Amino acid sequence: MNNKRFSLSRLSLAKQLIFILGALGILIVLLVIPLIEHNMRxxxxxxxxxxxxxxxxxxxxLNESNLADGSDLYDNLRQRKQDMNVNHFIYFPEQNVFRNLxxxxxxxxxxxxxxxxxxxxxNQIHTGETQGTYHSSYHDQDIYFVITESEKANVYWISFAYSDISGELLSGLRNELVYVLYGVILCIALVLSLWVFTLIRPLKEIQSYIGAIKKKEPRHLNIERQDEIGDVSAALLEMENELERQDQLKSDLIHNISHDLKTPIAIIRSYSESMKEDIYPYGDKDSSLxxxxENADRLENKVKDFLYLNRLDYIDAKKETIERIDLTFLVEHLVEELAPLHPQIAFKTDLVEGEFSGNPEHWYSAVMNILDNATRYAASEIKITLRSDYLEIYNDGSFIEDDLMRDLFKPYTKGPKGNFGLGMSIVHKVVTMYGYVIEAKNMTDGVSFVIQKKSV
Structure with missing residues (x-):
């Protein structure tokens, strides 16, 4: 049995509007109108x-002068009949007599x-109050009355009126109020309906646009709004551009992979077939081998880079055991490995207590990729500066173009002397995974890559 709790989010915007207006109408009928009617009463x-x-x-x-005999009080009252149909008694406490007027x-x-x-x-005589106002009921009718002690004569005036008068007034006011309230609700409903429909139309456009992206169909989205829907529309357009760029980069990557893998595979195949026939293409057996x-190593390195980049996508740094490691030995070891391979480049180091947070294996890969990149572009010098949570690797090579600088750390971005377009992406993933930032800077006579702790 499917027991799903009710939620407005499960309804369309139009149905949500109907539900809200209905609930508002019920709330007015059950709470607002009775409260207003009570105050009106x-x-x-x-x-x-x-x-x-x-x-x-x-x-x-007018009549206190005639209280002694009361001869013309009733006639006077009939002549002065009021709209409110107010009736009067006079009470004479000395005689304990009520006069019916x-x-x-x-x-x-x-x-x-x-x-x-x-x-x-x-009670009023007992308390000595001069005037009292009261509300009571008689034969299922509300009755309002005022009891006042005369200042000139020892009598009490009792004036009263039935609620029929107020009931008619109250009924008229209530009806007018109901009409006004429901008129206001109707106007609000109209305004909200127009507003909701102005939301539904762009949302439908966005839905169709996303569906077209999913199916890779031609699409167009033109929503000129300054609100959150406009922000979502702009974000979707930016996402589409990024997806197209990624698709193009992946297409280029496949092309480059095909080309880069094809060449060494072809060499390995042709050399192997020749040596099988005792023919040595490179002069002798050892040179040909x-x-x-060499080409097998090239293939291995490219495959390793590609697999390592994909592996980083699935690593969660929060679940790893983060430790403080000293990169000084790691940097010295890499320099010892690379310096003999590039005798034309002078490696200079300034290493002082270079502690970083993270996994040594990942930092080795990151620093190795930056140094490997530097060796391809440096003219004559590479300088490495290391402090706690700070690493700068400088080379005196050519500047990085602005277009390349913007996408330098994105996957499949390759510079003029780049190999596979994955090295800087691997560096960026490792650096950000452990809470650091990396920045490439064009200096006066070269380029620096700076890694430092992300500011909170």
Whole structure:
């Protein structure tokens, strides 16, 4: 059974957009709208309380002179009927009498008084508060009311309004809010859709472009953007150019390998066949055998370089046992080997405590390749300077051209006097594997190769 956890990354961008907008809509319905409605209820409730208190205060100022007999209070209230349908009671604490100034029957007014107002009124009289604002319920209806003690007469005004008024207002506001919210979501969805589709088109182009590279078909990629997609497009174009360059270098390598291997093999074959017939092409048996051995050595060295380069690709320096080794003996040994083979070149050394990190075998190969390269280009001098984590090998040969300098340490790059195009690549792999850097420099009268520890 295939139990894969859900992940947005498994969906297309269009489906991700639909999912996000759907989740946003659900979030608004479940959280945002109830939260806003709660705040609206509080605001509308406060507004109702303010309106009730305002009407109560107005009526108190106009009618307190008639409180003694209450003859025209009700008529006055009917003439001043307010939009909020606020109703009023007056309580006379000395007589413990409620005067009904509402349109309610006395029976209903008494029931409302006992069920709702009395507990709050008694508590307010007990605490001595001049005015109190309250919210309660009666017969499944919310009711807002204000109880105020008159400053001029020993009476309490009780003014109230049912929530039907606020409910209608709240419903209208809620509907308007819902329309606005979903309008905003629709606009956001439209903008996001346009944005996602502007992403999908270049991504599809990139996908087609990569597929064409894979199939080695003609391809074209022209995405003019300054964002990350533009960066990816530029990187892909750079990668294609590098792949084409590598393909060309490998093609040249195969051609060079074919040519370089063909010549010594042909010589070995022709000399061997001649000697089989007791014919010595180079004068005598020993001289002819020396030619065969020389060409066999050339073949062996080229094959070794090629295999060693491939071996370095699979070596993980982090898994090797890294040790500190002194390159002084190694350099001295290489100079002793090479100096007799190149008597026209003066080998000069300045070696002081040359400790490096890594494997001695790999460093031997790296230094040997640099020195071997120097012997082919040096006019008369090779100077080696060695310090701890620093090695410089100078030769007084010709300068390195800029085009060659840029690709000098890449595989299959060969200079005018190069052999196989692998030596400097082997050097670069060894140096970087152990945390060093190598740089070739054109000096005033020659070229220097400098290896030093990579700065952190």
């Amino acid at each position: 509080r605001i509308v409730g406060n507004q109702m309380i303010d309106t009730i208190a305002s009407q109560q205060q107005s009526l108190m100022l 509402t349109s309610l029957t006395n029976e209903n007014a008494l029931a409302l008084q006992r069920s709702v107002f009395n507990p709050y009124l008694i 020396d030619i065969i051995i």
